[in-house]
Each structure stands twice: as C-alpha cells, then as structure tokens.
Amino acid sequence: MVIGGGVAGLAACSAIAPHVASITLIEQEPMPTEPMIRRHTPQAPHVHALLDSGRQALEQLMPGLGAALQNAGSLPLRVRSQWRSHDGHEWCAPEDTGPVVLSQSRPLLEHVLRCRVLALPHLLVQTARVRGLMLAAGDETRAPRLIGVSLDDSTGQRRQLDADIVVDASGRAGDSLKWFEAAGLQLPPEMTRHPDIRYTSAFFARPAQTRANPPSAWLRPAQAPATQGLVMAPIEGDRWVMTLIGRFGASMPRNEDGFRQRALAIAGPELADSLASARMLSQLRGFAIKSVRFRRFDRKASALPLGYFPIGDTIATFNPLYGQGMSVAALQAVALQQALSDHTAPAVQQTSYLTAAHRPADWAWKIGGAVDRAYAQMRQHEDADCDHFAERLRLAFSASVLRPGLRGQIDRVLHLLDAPEKLDALCTEPV
Known part of the structure; x- marks a missing residue:
C-alpha cells in the first residue's frame, strides 16, 4: 500500500x-x-x-522517463550555462559545470x-x-x-x-x-526551522525556441540580508513560470502591475525586454511556508x-x-x-x-x-554539523574564485550527487 x-x-x-x-x-x-x-x-x-x-x-x-518528459515539453537545462544564477551583485557569466536540471511545471511532471x-x-x-x-x-x-x-x-x-x-x-x-x-x-x-518563505507566481507566454537554442532559466535567490528574490524558468507550452520570493515579512505584490515592477527591480536590465514583452497567462497565486522539519x-x-x-x-x-x-x-x-x-x-x-x-x-x-543561517531572523535548532558544513561551503566558494574547476564539484554537492563531506577534501586541497 x-x-x-x-x-x-x-x-x-x-x-x-x-x-x-x-x-x-x-x-x-x-x-x-x-x-x-x-x-x-x-x-x-x-x-x-x-x-x-x-x-x-x-x-x-522508470527507464525512459527523461525522454518522455522532454517529449511532453520538459526542458533539460545545464546548470550555470542555461540555468543562470545571480551572486547578489550581478548575473554570473554562463559556464557549464556538469549537472542538468529538468524544467517543467509540477502538473506535467506528476x-x-x-x-x-x-x-x-x-x-x-x-x-x-x-x-x-x-x-x-x-x-x-x-x-x-x-x-x-x-x-x-x-x-x-x-x-x-x-x-x-x-x-x-x-x-x-x-x-x-x-x-x-x-x-x-x-x-x-x-x-524544526523557520525560514519564513512566501511565494507569488504566474505563468507568462514566451517566444517559441528550438531545442538547439533553448531558453535559459534565471535564478536570483533571496540572499542575506536581502529578503526578496526571483526565479524565471521556461516550461512546456512555450511558457515562463515566474515566482517572486519574499522572506521574513517582505511584502508581496497583489496585482499584475505590482508583480511586473517587482520582477524588473529584482531581475535588472538583463531581463527587461523579456519581462516587458511577456503576456501574463494566469492569475497570481500565492503560497507560504513558515516552518520546515x-x-x-x-x-x-x-x-x-x-x-x-x-x-x-x-x-x-x-x-x-x-x-x-x-x-x-x-x-x-x-x-x-x-x-x-x-x-x-x-x-x-x-x-x-x-x-x-x-x-x-x-x-x-x-x-x-x-x-539560511546567514539570516539574523532565522530561527533553528543548534546544529554543529550544519555549522561545519556552512564554513566548508564558504571556503569552497572562496577557493573556486581561483580554481574555477571546483565549481562543478560544488554543484555536485548542491545537487545531492555527492555527500556534503566531499567539501572537506575540496577545502583542504592546495590552491
């Protein structure tokens, strides 16, 4: 059962x-x-x-599931090159670090x-x-x-x-x-922890693109001390799903104009044209998660x-x-x-x-x-293992500035392909 x-x-x-x-x-x-x-x-x-x-x-x-998803419209996006990320200051230059993300709506996957x-x-x-x-x-x-x-x-x-x-x-x-x-x-x-997350999302039309020239997803997470972020991902049916993120009491937009203004303020000029030309296909939907366990x-x-x-x-x-x-x-x-x-x-x-x-x-x-421990507002149990991993993650990211090859190994940990302990070895290798 x-x-x-x-x-x-x-x-x-x-x-x-x-x-x-x-x-x-x-x-x-x-x-x-x-x-x-x-x-x-x-x-x-x-x-x-x-x-x-x-x-x-x-x-x-389920062998063949990936092909079935892609035939139904799921997009395989290579991390960092097609799944673009923001470091809190600017959009990072595209690079391929190895992992692949499947991007689709939750209803299609199910x-x-x-x-x-x-x-x-x-x-x-x-x-x-x-x-x-x-x-x-x-x-x-x-x-x-x-x-x-x-x-x-x-x-x-x-x-x-x-x-x-x-x-x-x-x-x-x-x-x-x-x-x-x-x-x-x-x-x-x-x-338990209390990350205090609120979402507001909508679907938008996007120009059709070929598999040889797929669209990119854009991720600017709310990074401490900032409490607002955005994810804009291409999905099946020539659509975008755009999710605005608010944390620790940050206000969320209630209408389309407010949503577009907030998205543009977070995403910056790189996505201005895409945001301006995208036609909203759905009403705004909200969701909140106060605690996790x-x-x-x-x-x-x-x-x-x-x-x-x-x-x-x-x-x-x-x-x-x-x-x-x-x-x-x-x-x-x-x-x-x-x-x-x-x-x-x-x-x-x-x-x-x-x-x-x-x-x-x-x-x-x-x-x-x-x-999440970088937020002063975060409430969670004391966890020495988590504190140790946070320090290792910080050192690994610092080391990757001089050793770009480390970024692929960091991404393997973040994508749950390798255990967090893998960072211990990365942080002790000489630069």
Whole structure:
C-alpha cells in the first residue's frame, strides 16, 4: 500500500512494483488524466525544477522517463550555462559545470509519472482518506507489525484495508503523527526551522525556441540580508513560470502591475525586454511556508511497526528555495527499491531503508540550514554539523574564485550527487 499520489508516492509505487504481488495506491482526490493543479498540492503553480540527482533517480526507477518528459515539453537545462544564477551583485557569466536540471511545471511532471505508474498491471487506485494504522501486537523482543490501515472511502464509509507493506507518502500536511499517537507508538525525534518563505507566481507566454537554442532559466535567490528574490524558468507550452520570493515579512505584490515592477527591480536590465514583452497567462497565486522539519525515523527504527516505510515530506520538508524536496523523494524511492531487493528479514529491510532514506534528507537539511543561517531572523535548532558544513561551503566558494574547476564539484554537492563531506577534501586541497 502507498498512501499519497504525489511525486513521492508515485516514485514509491515504481520502486516496490517488482517486489510485491499487488499495490494499492490511496489518494484523497481522484487521479486526473491530464496535467492539472490538484487541490492537495497548493505549491504546484510555482517553479518546480528537478535537480540532477532526482532526474537520475527517477530515470533509474522508470527507464525512459527523461525522454518522455522532454517529449511532453520538459526542458533539460545545464546548470550555470542555461540555468543562470545571480551572486547578489550581478548575473554570473554562463559556464557549464556538469549537472542538468529538468524544467517543467509540477502538473506535467506528476502527469508523466502517473502515466507510467497507472500502467502497472498489479496496481489499484482507491480514492480515500487514511484514518489510522492497523497493528498486530508485538512482544518484548518484537515491534508490532503493520497489517493495514483504516480509511474513509469515497462514500465516507469507514473500513479497513489489509497490507503487508505501507509506504507513507502522505506529505507535508499528512496525519502520520496522529496515526502514531492513536496507535500508542513512539514519535520520532523532530528538528524544526523557520525560514519564513512566501511565494507569488504566474505563468507568462514566451517566444517559441528550438531545442538547439533553448531558453535559459534565471535564478536570483533571496540572499542575506536581502529578503526578496526571483526565479524565471521556461516550461512546456512555450511558457515562463515566474515566482517572486519574499522572506521574513517582505511584502508581496497583489496585482499584475505590482508583480511586473517587482520582477524588473529584482531581475535588472538583463531581463527587461523579456519581462516587458511577456503576456501574463494566469492569475497570481500565492503560497507560504513558515516552518520546515526533519523527523528522524531512523533513530527510532526499532520502535517503528514492521512494514512501515515513510518517504518524502513525511520524513522531511525543506526550504523550497533550494528545490530539494522532489529529488530527495526520488532518491529515497531508489533506497526503497534497493532495500526490498535484499531478501532478508523484514526488520533488516526496514532498518536498511531508513538508514539509506535519511542520508539524502540529511544532506539537503544541512545545505538549507547552512545557507539560511546567514539570516539574523532565522530561527533553528543548534546544529554543529550544519555549522561545519556552512564554513566548508564558504571556503569552497572562496577557493573556486581561483580554481574555477571546483565549481562543478560544488554543484555536485548542491545537487545531492555527492555527500556534503566531499567539501572537506575540496577545502583542504592546495590552491
């Protein structure tokens, strides 16, 4: 059973498909047959790029997915050369450092994933809302075992559904901890931060361009002490999706004129012509994330019910400015596939998965915390590992001024292709 039909849940379905006789995918709303913004994904209208690690992970789970996305209009953009960045003073000169980002709308990505997953012959989709976990009692030496869930189906009727494995992809707003409390289970330790992010986004028309001459994305993140930023990414359908960023109480525009004026002030003259000629295709949509959190299920693995596998936002949510969430979920789905491939005891599979799944989440958590700690307004738990990584990241960027080749290695860390510890070696090499 997989709870949740977002990116994490769809990736999980693909991961477990070779190892189970049947899969039940539970989603609160009917699964759409076309790309569309779903009610339970309010973040969908905003910029959604897939980091190189996520792109590779999904391709491993679903061979040919990258080609299917590109055929549907997704644009592969090379980091720094086609995914342009701003250093706080000016737009950086284009250079190719290796990683590739897939740029498309969130609805398109989910649609292509759904098409692959819904084609699985042993998958059943149920529209329902999970209300609790069903457990078989353990003893002093064994944790309780999951045997299914209780749910309210599409008619509102409460019933039970059996399952040997439950993958919890219920997401940021999921009820996972409520299920744990109701079942008398121990809650995982949790760390929180308060990055205080607000978004306002809209879609714009852009001139059609060929694959030989693709458009570039433009990223000017809010960098301390600045509290405003912008992302302008090309997506399918000859459109731009433009997201304005505000942090720590920064005001956000409420109409098209205000949006355009703010975008021009942030982007500068380099994008003036593009902004002036782009026709707005949608209304403005807002979204806010005040806090993020990291649940350490791996530190309570022995207390978890056997058969329970959390994934994606159920484990950790991140500052969305760094585009890590979907890629972390994809990497965790690969970890799930690998754990189930080992024909060992269920408890060993579960522990192996939790260890592997928390690794990319920990990487992303360190990266976000290292960058955000530059804000005096930022509230977060003390984290010595994060402080160490922030210093290593600062030293690596400083070293890359004289050694441009380091920038590709830094980008591999930021794209979750290499562990943050890789920066230790970069910072100790002689200039």
